[in-house]
Amino acid sequence: MTRATPAPGVSRAEYPWLLPSALSDPELPGDRGGRERPRRTVRDWIVDTCAFVFAAFIGLVALESVLEADNAEIVIFLDLIAGLAACLAVWLRRRWPMGLAVTLVVVGTLAPAAGGAMLVALFSVAVHRPFKPVAAVAALAVAASVVQPFVRPDPTLSLWGSIVLGAVFVLLAIGWGMLVRARRQLVIALRERAMRAESEAELRAERAQRLAREAIAREMHDVLAHRLTLLSVHAGALEFRPDAKPAEIARAAGVIRDSAHEALQDLREIIGVLRTPGEAAAGGGVAERPQPTLATLDSLIAESREAGMKVTLDNRVPDPSAVPAATGRTVYRIAQEALTNARKHAPGTEVTVRVAGERGQGLTVEVVNPAPAGDVEAVPGSGQGLIGLTERAALAGGRLDHGPDPDGGFRVHAWLPWPP
Incomplete structure (x- = not known):
C-alpha cells in the first residue's frame, strides 16, 4: 500500500480518530488497475455506460462547433474518428486511468470532439490516483485548455472565453473526482474504525472474563483453604489419637462435619457466581449468604x-x-x-x-x-x-x-x- 499526502477534505484535526492508513491516501478498489482490478459489477457497468453517454454527448456538441467553423472535410472526418475512438476508450478508464488521461489530453487539444472523453478520464484519475499524479495531470490539462483555442479556435466563443471555459471544465472534473475519492476514503476509515472498535470490545470482554475468573479463583482459595485446613487438622488429630476420649472424638467429628458443610456452601456460592440468574433458579441455587465484614x-x-x-x-x-x-x-x-x-x-x-x-x-x-x-x-x-x-x-x-x-x-x- 502506497503512502501519500492526505486526501482533500480529510484531516487529522477534523477526524482525530481516523487510522493513519486512512489519512495517508490509502488505495481504493481499482487503484492499481491492470489485471489486479476486480471484475466489473452491475453498478460499474451502469456507471461506465453513463460515462460513455456523457463523453459522446459532449463530443457531439463540440463536433457541431467544428462543423460551423470553416474546416476541410478531412479535418472534420478526423475529428469524428478521434471523438469516436476517445469515447470507446472511456471503457478502459478503470484499467489504465493515468495513460488514458494523458493520451486524451493530447488528443483533445487537437480534436475538440474528444473533449468529453478527456473530462471523464480526468475524473477517473482524480478518483483512482493520489494527489501528486493527479496534480501533474491537472496541470497538463489546464495547459492544454490554454493551447487548444489557438490550435482549434471555436467560432462561437472568444479566445479568452474558450480558455476560461476549458480551464473551468478541467478543474470541475478534477475537483469532483477528488471529492469522490475523499468520500470513499472516509467510508474506508469508518469501516476500519468499526472493525477496530469491535476488536477492542472483544478484548475488553475477554479481559473482564479473565479478571472475573481471577477474582473467583482468589475468593475460592481464601474461603476453601480455611475450611479445608480445619478438616485436615481435626482429621489428623483423630488419626494420631485413636485412644482419645469419646467426647473429644465427637467434638472433632462435629467440627469436621461443620467445616465440610461450610465448605460445600461456599463452593456452591462461588459456582453460583458463574451462572446467570435463570440458570441459578433452574439449578435450585440457594440464596446468597451475607458476605463477611x-x-x-x-x-x-x-x-x-x-x-x-x-x-x-x-x-x-x-x-x-x-x-x-x-x-x-x-x-x-x-x-x-x-x-x-x-x-x-x-x-x-x-x-x-x-x-x-x-x-x-x-x-x-x-x-x-x-x-x-x-x-x-x-x-x-x-x-x-x-x-x-x-x-x-x-x-x-x-x-x-x-x-x-x-x-x-x-x-x-x-x-x-x-x-x-
Missing part, C-alpha cells in the same frame, strides 16, 4: 478457637459496622488467610490479630505468630494465598507486607484506606 471477624476468631487454635484478638475499631463493606471484607480475608497459614505452619502457637484505625486515616490489620516449638510436619503450600492478599490489598488502594520476624515467627501487616 469486619463485624463478623469475631465469628472467625471463635471458629479458629473451636478448632483448637490459641488466638488473641485486639480490635481497636470502636464501631466495626461503620467500616465500608469492601474494606471490612478485605480485612476479614487477610485475617482468615493468615490464621490458615499459622495453623498449617506453626501449630500450637498463639496467634495475635490486631485491628486498628479510624475514619480518614485508614485501617491496619496485623497477624503475628511466634516460631513453632520443635519440628513441624511440612504442609504443602503454593504461596498463592499471600500473593492473592497482596493483590487484593492493592486493588483496595492499600498495601500488604509479610515476612518472617527476627525471632523466627511470621508477621502479616496491611494498611487499607478508610475514607472520611
Whole structure:
C-alpha cells in the first residue's frame, strides 16, 4: 500500500480518530488497475455506460462547433474518428486511468470532439490516483485548455472565453473526482474504525472474563483453604489419637462435619457466581449468604478457637459496622488467610490479630505468630494465598507486607484506606 499526502477534505484535526492508513491516501478498489482490478459489477457497468453517454454527448456538441467553423472535410472526418475512438476508450478508464488521461489530453487539444472523453478520464484519475499524479495531470490539462483555442479556435466563443471555459471544465472534473475519492476514503476509515472498535470490545470482554475468573479463583482459595485446613487438622488429630476420649472424638467429628458443610456452601456460592440468574433458579441455587465484614471477624476468631487454635484478638475499631463493606471484607480475608497459614505452619502457637484505625486515616490489620516449638510436619503450600492478599490489598488502594520476624515467627501487616 502506497503512502501519500492526505486526501482533500480529510484531516487529522477534523477526524482525530481516523487510522493513519486512512489519512495517508490509502488505495481504493481499482487503484492499481491492470489485471489486479476486480471484475466489473452491475453498478460499474451502469456507471461506465453513463460515462460513455456523457463523453459522446459532449463530443457531439463540440463536433457541431467544428462543423460551423470553416474546416476541410478531412479535418472534420478526423475529428469524428478521434471523438469516436476517445469515447470507446472511456471503457478502459478503470484499467489504465493515468495513460488514458494523458493520451486524451493530447488528443483533445487537437480534436475538440474528444473533449468529453478527456473530462471523464480526468475524473477517473482524480478518483483512482493520489494527489501528486493527479496534480501533474491537472496541470497538463489546464495547459492544454490554454493551447487548444489557438490550435482549434471555436467560432462561437472568444479566445479568452474558450480558455476560461476549458480551464473551468478541467478543474470541475478534477475537483469532483477528488471529492469522490475523499468520500470513499472516509467510508474506508469508518469501516476500519468499526472493525477496530469491535476488536477492542472483544478484548475488553475477554479481559473482564479473565479478571472475573481471577477474582473467583482468589475468593475460592481464601474461603476453601480455611475450611479445608480445619478438616485436615481435626482429621489428623483423630488419626494420631485413636485412644482419645469419646467426647473429644465427637467434638472433632462435629467440627469436621461443620467445616465440610461450610465448605460445600461456599463452593456452591462461588459456582453460583458463574451462572446467570435463570440458570441459578433452574439449578435450585440457594440464596446468597451475607458476605463477611469486619463485624463478623469475631465469628472467625471463635471458629479458629473451636478448632483448637490459641488466638488473641485486639480490635481497636470502636464501631466495626461503620467500616465500608469492601474494606471490612478485605480485612476479614487477610485475617482468615493468615490464621490458615499459622495453623498449617506453626501449630500450637498463639496467634495475635490486631485491628486498628479510624475514619480518614485508614485501617491496619496485623497477624503475628511466634516460631513453632520443635519440628513441624511440612504442609504443602503454593504461596498463592499471600500473593492473592497482596493483590487484593492493592486493588483496595492499600498495601500488604509479610515476612518472617527476627525471632523466627511470621508477621502479616496491611494498611487499607478508610475514607472520611
